[in-house]
Amino acid sequence: LAKTTQPISMDSYEGQEVNITCSHNNIATNDYITWYQQFPSQGPRFIIQGYKTKVTNEVASLFIPADRKSSTLSLPRVSLSDTAVYYCLVGLISSGSARQLTFGSGTQLTVLP
Amino acid sequence: DAGITQSPRHKVTETGTPVTLRCHQTENHRYMYWYRQDPGHGLRLIHYSYGVKDTDKGEVSDGYSVSRSKTEDFLLTLESATSSQTSVYFCAIRVTQNTEAFFGQGTRLTVV
Numbered sequence: 001l002a003k004t005t006q007p008i009s010m011d012s013y014e015g016q017e018v019n020i021t022c023s024h025n026n027i028a029t030n031d032y033i034t035w036y037q038q039f040p041s042q043g044p045r046f047i048i049q050g051y052k053t054k055v056t057n058e059v060a061s062l063f064i065p066a067d068r069k070s071s072t073l074s075l076p077r078v079s080l081s082d083t084a085v086y087y088c089l090v091g092l093i094s095s096g097s098a099r100q101l102t103f104g105s106g107t108q109l110t111v112l113p
Numbered sequence: 114d115a116g117i118t119q120s121p122r123h124k125v126t127e128t129g130t131p132v133t134l135r136c137h138q139t140e141n142h143r144y145m146y147w148y149r150q151d152p153g154h155g156l157r158l159i160h161y162s163y164g165v166k167d168t169d170k171g172e173v174s175d176g177y178s179v180s181r182s183k184t185e186d187f188l189l190t191l192e193s194a195t196s197s198q199t200s201v202y203f204c205a206i207r208v209t210q211n212t213e214a215f216f217g218q219g220t221r222l223t224v225v
Contacts, residue, residue: 032211043203043216044156087155091211100171101146101205101214103156 004088009108018075020107022088025069033064033071036087038106044087048073075109083111116140119204119217126224132191134220136204138184145187146205146214147171147179149198156203162187194224 005023012018024033032051036044048055050062050071061074075082085106116139126132136145144163148156148171158171160179168179176198180188191198201221207214 034213036214041219043205043219044214045216046213049213085155100158100161100169101144101207102158102172103148105155 004090004104006086006088006104006107008105009110011110011112012078013112014079015077018078018082018109018111020073020075020086020088020109021070022073023070024088024090027068027090031068031090033062033068034089034091035060035062035073036089036103038085038087044103047086078109078111080111080113082109084109117204117206117215117217119202119220121220122218123221124223126194126222128195128224129193132194132222132224134189134202134204134222136187136189136206136217138187138206140206140208140215141184142206142208142215143184144207144209144214145181146207147177147187147189148203148205149173149200150203150219151200159189159202191222194222196224198222199224 032049034049035047037047038044048060048062050064052064055062063072085108087103087106118137120135146161147159150156157173159173159177160171162168162181178190201219203219204217205214
């Protein structure tokens with residue numbers, strides 16, 4: 001499984017754009033990159049998934065450079081309710097280990113007023 | 114919300130007793146997962162299932178067993194609960210190994 005590295009924590013202010021970067025140097029050719037969000041006392045929730053370049057949905061954007069060794073989750077104009085833990089996952093789809101869904105330690109984002 | 118229900122939501126049990134947590138889904142998804150989450154830690158995979166009677170170990174499987182006799186139910190059993198198994202347990206489901214996972218609300222287990 002490709003190991004991921006994220007900052008442990010980040011602080012931001014309301015209305016700012018937040019970028020959380022995840023490193024995954026040994027990503028495999030067929031791996032997808034997925035981000036989840038978790039609020040206290042709740043299970044994680046899917047945010048966005050991508051393979052290369054840029055993906056955007058109503059919640060966030062995901063930027064993936066050509067070498068795919070990192071990815072950046074971008075949250076536009078954050079609010080207090082975006083305070084949560086954000087997890088970056090890299091999934092192998094070419095082997096039996098793809099069945100596993102393994103989370104790292106995540107990034108605690110705290111949005112300040 | 115995805116049709117996934119965990120039961121019980123809260124449980125207090127004594128050391129050495131057996132405990133079974135249930136994850137029930139109405140989505141007919143193939144993949145099901147059990148995680149534990151402790152303060153200051155991310156989610157750690159205990160066991161997962163990729164079909165009826167098809168299960169495999171995750172990273173922290175010691176002291177836990179699972180069973181999946183039908184698509185909709187995935188049971189997690191602590192044969193002899195220990196205080197180190199006090200945690201919040203989350204169940205997740207997904208259609209394929211490449212699609213998003215949906216999580217249950219969690220079960221808070223306290224072993225005294």
